[in-house]
Amino acid sequence: MMRRTTSLVALLFATTGMAQPAAAQRPVPRPPRRERVLVIDSVTVIDVATRALAAAQRIVISGDSIVAVQAMSAPLPDTIDERVNGGGTFAIPGLTDHHVHLTSGMESMLTRAARGGVTMVQAMAGDNRTAGEMARKVLARELVGPEIAYASVMAGPGFFIDPRFSGAGIGFANGSAPWAQAVTAQTDIVRAVALARGSGAEVLKLYAMMDSALVARITAEAHKQGMRVAAHGTVFPAGPLQMVQGKVDLLTHAPYLAWQGAAAVRDEDSWDRRAGPFATVPADGPQIGALLRAMKQARTYFEPTLFVFARRPEERDVNAWGALVTRLARDAQVPIIAGTDGLIESDSTALPNIHLEMQALVAAGLTAPEALAAATVTPAREMHRERTHGAIATGHVADVVLLDANPLLDITATTRIRLVALRGRVLKR
Template identity: 30%
Template structure:
């Protein structure tokens, strides 16, 4: 498996410097940065985990040993380590120490009902880092400030700001989430990137309605600021043209249109539809194009052309959100633990979501779901990196719980268990260029860790068997009393 990284991006969480240019962006950013820097990493007491078996996606199953954690990092690993004064000693005999998990595709501000509960749920399920792939900064910044306030416990958050869209905006206008913004010219695109840099974003997210000219401006300007790019394939472009210029692509969406025998004709048809549909709401225009082209493109694949398309993805992480795309094949409400997972949500949400089966058309995404599941092993066979993301809370995605379902579906689709585990540990770290300090159980790495009762490389479902969650070197969830 190839884990090359784009050496860009930075963390707002403790231990990572904020770029000098961003420190001068204004009082609001200074206040926010100060709050985020205040997370009490250094207050955690030393932890010594005795006789534990470390496991990660790079090294696999390691030798049973002691692991010493202090100042938010793994300080040393080996046999019979000396316990520092005041260290808490944990018996890890028969258990497994893994990196904390990531969800590469969440929207913290999408649904206000989730804002207060999302951080706790992520930690309950062992998710210690998330990538917020689109949010209104006016809503998102207060959320981030609260997550890193005094005494708060929350995953690390990497955020992009709004979906950088074209016209008409998909998530704009009357949409409650307000997570999309339109850009019609290259000058507007360049200006927006500079504004986002000043706002302190960790990456940018390009959406589906942008023109090729605006896409190009976003990419060029983002590269000047070393900002990684997550993107949907714009409807006005081919995946093979867009993919090499971004660091991740989301949902595998619009990839199938480039694999079709008549891909070039479909592209011209989309461009005509986009031009003629400027007075329509963005969501309805996009949906109508998908309905018209997606399933026929899948059913009309040109294998030789698709090989060339897949070759264009070699340096770009694919985040398939399989639990969303293949919901027809794997409906969440069909899981035995669905009701129990819903019990952790506020009644206003759980009562609504218990009726999910009433609202889902079982045939709505059947073809696309089967195509997604079939594409996952094809990507892996070509050493194309796959990232684990859920689109939480969209599509009945319970924060945390849905990440484990994503991993299980990736494996059910044919992904090797170790590669699936990498999708939620090493691959997200590589997107931000921090794989030299996150995503492994190794000396010097950030101490975002899980103590599991069973080995997740034997069965990916074992990633749920969490005994301890350690974040920045501090135990933030202790489930020992529940066992």
């Protein structure tokens, strides 16, 4: 009976043309997978780091990587799937918006941001279940959007009555979600950082109501566990200089640096953090001067986020102070990073706000090349991606934006987008 069954099975395999079980155990040879090849002809490639221009170049892309940047006279690859004539446009690496917040329902905004030249974002606080799912969809090419890195927040327990954080931690008591943790001197910091890291975050964002000793302990542990640390310019009571001394990697929001000169900084001042002592602490005074020198020495990155403050033009003192400290930071050779704190407007015709942030940096006194670096090569370095991002070079991810004019001469040229290639795919306009 048994034998008969076996032969029937064998017969079945034979008649259906399927391999028999014994044969199926052998590895089936598969043809090598060939990556899709995209060629972009006739562009002037801009190296943002050196400000060098190379005219009449061809960019050869295989899969999601740049495999050659060469003269037009060089031989073409054997197989080409898509070929684009750049028509003498200027090619820059894709733009990074280093300060966004992702909430569910923003998928179409991510797509519009990518079409507007943003190929990478750093999300700076939110629900990491949302950010993680969006990041996955982008990687799986289920969603056209920028590469997403994201952060977990830490703050003192008093801060978590802020309703924005209860929204980001549905299912958790306030201050207990791994991506939005309340911390004190008694917190098990090793475990808290591990939880934050485990939610997929690359960055710890220190938000408010922490003292300098706690900032230094958390930062040291975060670095041990391979995380970067970004902090508000003041986290109340810890001020900017204390955070630089505590080895925080990046300070965000220019006007918050003014608290460096405040006579006393209390936890509760964090609710009023926009109302710094601008009148009594001049941006070009000695206290801020010492802070900027310390930032330069510690290589602390500075992310002014001028655009988001300029949305309230009535706060003229805040905006003027922020712009001046940004120029002085540039003068002091502090590395500057562009972040908007608001990726793109819901108006479907709007370009992403990173273009306005770069323009705000130029209005503050940076040169156009410096502003462009703040959205390309500098964030690539800060995000430890300088080998793959921030330049149009062999081995880099194929995030390329073609512009009708030279952005090194006029930063508004970044809005004159002819074409965006996102990880090797040309996006529809």
